[in-house]
Amino acid sequence: MRKLAAALVGVLVAALPATAALAAAPKPDIAVTSAADKASYAEGETFTITVTVENKSSVDAKHVHYTGGDSEGVDDVAYGELSSGFDLAAGATKTVKLTGKTNRVAWQVGRGYVAFELRADNGEANAADNITSVRLLVPGAFDDLGGYVFQGESYDAEWTPQTAGVPGVKVVATTADGKTRYAEAITDAKGLFRLAHLPAGDVLLTFTAPAGWKVMAGENGEYDHTLAQVSADDSDEPRIFVPAKKVPVSSPSASPSPSSPSPSSSPSSSSPPLSPSSSPTSAGPGLPVTGDKTMLLVGAAAVALAVGIALVLVARRRRVRLQA
Incomplete structure (x- = not known):
């Protein structure tokens, strides 16, 4: 039993490097892009799609071929070399074409499309970039x-x-x-x-x-x-x-009140005269004052002066009392 166990262990130890080498073996990385030959098509018109296949890895890709896809609004799609398959050397790029015709469905919905996937027989390092699709615009409806x-x-x-x-x-x-x-x-x-x-x-x-x-x-x-x-x-x-x-209706914010103009903001003597539609509070030349209004203004000024003097006297007397 001990000899058999030792033999099995030896076989496993010998197989481990080979298994690790297989797991670490690089795979081809197929990237696919495609483009239609026209910007738009009529119903029943033949289209040609140019497909660019690139092997981005350092490993040759064996039998790169079409593995499946989907389409709508098209008939008679011929994949050509994408169906039969081809080898693609490491770092190489190959251009192939496929053809088909738009149909009534494409006209009704405004477009058709062709989508497909390519793979190599010896694996794929990144499956995300080996799928491509093309939209075929069919205007008119x-x-x-x-x-x-x-x-x-x-x-x-x-x-x-x-x-x-x-x-x-x-x-x-x-x-x-x-x-x-x-x-x-x-x-x-x-x-x-x-x-x-x-x-x-x-x-x-x-x-x-x-x-x-x-x-x-x-x-x-x-x-x-x-x-x-x-x-x-x-x-x-x-x-x-x-x-x-x-949702709640937000109330409109109150508009800010206009600020009083500072003395420094008064117009200079070179400022043009305001138009008759200007605000009454705006700075600028006014109309001449007539005789009746002049007497009223003089009387008002006299009353204001008297009131001011009386307020000063009262304040002074109160200050004297407080100091006493």
Whole structure:
């Protein structure tokens, strides 16, 4: 038994270096990028996609090939060398092409796409960069887009026909990058809105709620905007449902009172005369004083002088008494 155990231990010890060497053996690192030959296509038009495959590792990649993918709005996709496979030396780059045609679905939704993955038979060091996709724009179709802004307490609230709506919310539709404006609408008493004649494809909807409401749009309800898909079909049913909750209405802050002008801020003799519409309190030349008003001003000045002298005498007498 001791001899058998020793033999097994010897076999394991001898196998460990080989196992470690296999585990540490480098693998090829296939990176894939792709681009369509045109910015947009018509329905039924042939497209060509150029695929660039790079082996970023120091190991030759054996039989690099297409392993699967997905597509929409396209027909007759031919992968060519990506299907049959090819070897790619360490550090080398190869360019291949695939072709196909857009179809009616691409026209209805405004775009088609092709997505796929490549792998080498001798492994992959980084699977994150061997997947690629290409969007094929197919403009031409238009349709309306409708939805509801309804009352809810959280972003995942669910709409039902009995749910109260939020009226007075402005909804603006633009391109996905927000640069081109398509249409706008205001929600009615039920919270319903409808945007007319939008191009098929992705549009950005931005919501502006009236005071006392907060729209909870986006994936987690943190935004006032969300992306939507416009499709040319026969359905007029609302497809966008966005909750909004009540929030406190902030009171407007009081406007600061105008500060009194300092003596140094009086206009210089070179300042232009004020217009007749200027404020009566503004500094500047006034109208000449007539005789009746002059007598009134002189009398008022005399009374003020007398009152001032009396106040001084009273204060002096009180001070004398306090010192006594």
